[in-house]
Amino acid sequence: RVKELGKNNFQFYTPDMNEAVTRKMQMEIGLRKALERKEFRVYYQPQIDVNTGHVIGTEALIRWEHPEWGHMSPADFIPLAEETGLIIPIGEWVLNEACRQNKEWQTQGYPPLRMAVNMSSRQFKQSNLIDTVSNALDLSGLEPQYLELELTESIIQDSKYAITTMQKLKDMGIFLSIDDFGTGYSSLNYLKHFPIDSLKIDQSFTRNMFENTKDAALIHTIITMAHNLELKVIAEGVETEEQLQFLLQRQCNEAQGYLFSRPIPAKEMTGMIKKQYTYGDKII
Numbered sequence: 077r078v079k080e081l082g083k084n085n086f087q088f089y090t091p092d093m094n095e096a097v098t099r100k101m102q103m104e105i106g107l108r109k110a111l112e113r114k115e116f117r118v119y120y121q122p123q124i125d126v127n128t129g130h131v132i133g134t135e136a137l138i139r140w141e142h143p144e145w146g147h148m149s150p151a152d153f154i155p156l157a158e159e160t161g162l163i164i165p166i167g168e169w170v171l172n173e174a175c176r177q178n179k180e181w182q183t184q185g186y187p188p189l190r191m192a193v194n195m196s197s198r199q200f201k202q203s204n205l206i207d208t209v210s211n212a213l214d215l216s217g218l219e220p221q222y223l224e225l226e227l228t229e230s231i232i233q234d235s236k237y238a239i240t241t242m243q244k245l246k247d248m249g250i251f252l253s254i255d256d257f258g259t260g261y262s263s264l265n266y267l268k269h270f271p272i273d274s275l276k277i278d279q280s281f282t283r284n285m286f287e288n289t290k291d292a293a294l295i296h297t298i299i300t301m302a303h304n305l306e307l308k309v310i311a312e313g314v315e316t317e318e319q320l321q322f323l324l325q326r327q328c329n330e331a332q333g334y335l336f337s338r339p340i341p342a343k344e345m346t347g348m349i350k351k352q353y354t355y356g357d358k359i360i
């Protein structure tokens with residue numbers, strides 16, 4: 077009986093487990109080929125200066141167009157890319173492409189934007205990070221102040237290394253921000269040691285600002301604290317006019333979210349920049 081039960085259990089679990097393992101393996105094989113097969117795209121999401129309504133920057137967000145599996149969002153493959161180390165070449169590709177695109181907009185005559193690129197902690201810990209970043213700037217001809225690197229609180233685990241590396245990037249003239257701010261476990265103490273320029277309020281706070289008074293209070297607190305530390309603040313995940321008004325009243329500097337635009341291909345983003353360039357203030 078025990079044997080039977082064990083057998084049943086075994087049979088009950090195996091197909092599922094096999095399927096999951098197989099899927100992961102296929103995904104890894106796919107990921108390994110995706111770069112040379114040119115299956116990745118970079119989408120861009122505008123960042124708005126809430127006081128002027130102008131697009132002042134854009135965040136580069138990777139997409140994977142698989143010939144069979146279709147459109148894959150970063151949540152589907154970034155964790156595996158991090159686990160396998162493939163995030164290193166993939167991240168380098170995004171960085172190069174985003175810098176190139178940003179320079180292209182400048183060359184076309186549009187006012188310069190800041191290009192924000194996400195950096196996973198694995199990339200940040202690469203010993204040749206500084207070379208990779210300066211190479212991207214050299215290749216594209218982009219001035220460093222128009223590149224922003226988004227780091228997460230998780231890089232702070234090794235704070236000595238983090239400070240040294242961030243300082244090198246800062247000395248190069250690059251804009252540094254902390255992404256998903258408020259969701260990590262780190263102590264606030266690091267904020268005074270890190271040479272950062274801006275905090276990105278995580279979208280979970282924005283989403284719940286009217287449902288949960290504590291989220292509203294936290295947003296207010298983050299903005300005040302950031303300003304006291306002479307940091308800029310950008311709110312992520314802004315979807316409604318009400319949320320924007322709340323942020324405006326509390327002197328948030330910038331906002332990003334579906335209210336303005338979803339992440340879009342470069343061509344569409346060009347359209348958005350062009351509209352602003354032509355019509356001045358009239359973008360939102």
Ligand code: C2E
Binds near residue numbers: 334
């Ligand atoms: P993130 O850096 O926090 O990026 C913001 C995410 O929020 C994006 O999801 C964006 O599409 C989404 N978003 C923007 N506005 C709104 C809104 O108003 N409402 C809602 N519900 N969502 C909004 P996405 O593009 O799926 O990317 C997810 C995460 O994947 C990113 O979070 C980032 O951590 C990671 N990621 C994306 N591209 C890269 C990359 O090139 N390298 C690395 N290392 N990570 C990346």
Ligand code: MG
Binds near residue numbers: 135194226255
């Ligand atoms: Mg980000």
Ligand code: MG
Binds near residue numbers: 194195226
């Ligand atoms: Mg991020």
Ligand code: MG
Binds near residue numbers: 255256278279312
């Ligand atoms: Mg974020």
